[in-house]
Structure formats: C-alpha cells, structure tokens
Amino acid sequence: MSTLRRSVALHSLSALAIAIAGAASAADPEVDAAMLGLAARSGCTACHSVEPKQDADGRTPVGPPWRDVAARYYGVKDAQKQLVQTVLKGSSPYDSHWKGRAAGLAMPPNAVAISERDANRLVGWILSMDVR
Numbered sequence: 001m002s003t004l005r006r007s008v009a010l011h012s013l014s015a016l017a018i019a020i021a022g023a024a025s026a027a028d029p030e031v032d033a034a035m036l037g038l039a040a041r042s043g044c045t046a047c048h049s050v051e052p053k054q055d056a057d058g059r060t061p062v063g064p065p066w067r068d069v070a071a072r073y074y075g076v077k078d079a080q081k082q083l084v085q086t087v088l089k090g091s092s093p094y095d096s097h098w099k100g101r102a103a104g105l106a107m108p109p110n111a112v113a114i115s116e117r118d119a120n121r122l123v124g125w126i127l128s129m130d131v132r
C-alpha cells in the first residue's frame with residue numbers, strides 16, 4: 001500500500017472510530033436494554049414502540065413512536081419536566097399533541113404504574129435518542 005493510500009485508510013478508520021464513539025454515547029446498548037425493560041414493566045410498550053412500526057395487518061401502536069417524540073421535542077425548553085407530568089397524569093383528550101400522527105386517543109395517567117423517578121429516567125432516555 002502506498003504511503004498516501006495508507007494514510008487515507010488510517011484517516012477514514014479514525015473517522016469511523018469517532019462516529020462509533022459518538023453513536024455509543026447517544027445510544028448505549030446497555031442503557032437501551034435497561035430502559036426498554038423498565039418501559040415494558042411499566043406498561044408503556046403496550047402503546048409505544050421506539051421506531052415507527054406496523055404489524056402484519058397494518059396497525060400501528062396507539063401512542064407515537066418514541067423516536068418521533070425525541071425529534072418533536074428536540075431542543076424544547078422544559079420538555080423533560082412537561083413530558084414527565086404528561087406521563088404521570090395522562091394527556092388531555094381535548095388537546096392531542098399528536099393529532100393526525102397517532103391514534104388520536106389520550107394517554108391515560110401512568111402514575112399507578114411508574115414512579116416519578118422512573119418516569120424521569122424514561123423521559124430522559126427518550127429525549128436523548130438520536131434524531132439526526
């Protein structure tokens with residue numbers, strides 16, 4: 001390999017390493033697994049998926065996919081606080097934040113199923129999802 005080609009190869013290798021390191025900090029597989037477990041135990045995954053999806057009959061989950069939630073609230077001040085309250089107390093059926101983009105139903109209060117601390121952890125994880 002010529003010196004030039006080797007240095008180009010090395011360069012793209014380090015760019016790859018940086019890209020992987022960046023992805024790891026945004027989406028740590030261990031954190032993802034722990035948070036998905038918490039979401040399942042708390043009943044969230046009955047209505048939410050992380051990525052948009054459809055089952056074989058073309059049905060989509062009742063709630064908005066969490067990747068879309070992350071994109072919608074990216075950079076929004078107080079999103080963490082607001083969303084934790086919505087998760088605990090439920091959403092307003094008269095003021096859907098996902099009109100036309102999810103089932104159009106309201107989210108019931110989840111405070112019976114999840115502590116405020118865990119709701120904070122889940123919302124923090126949702127808002128940290130990579131949306132670029």
Ligand code: HEC
Binds near residue numbers: 045087
């Ligand atoms: C029974 C179904 C159901 C369950 C269970 C449920 N959700 Fe939801 N969720 C919804 C629906 C429907 C919406 C859309 C509400 C709207 O249109 O404003 C929603 C919206 C959200 C939003 C966005 C709120 C907003 O104002 O934009 C977040 C964040 C969220 N859910 C997180 C959770 C978490 C965390 C849990 C588990 C503790 C959970 N959800 C459990 C149905 C559900």
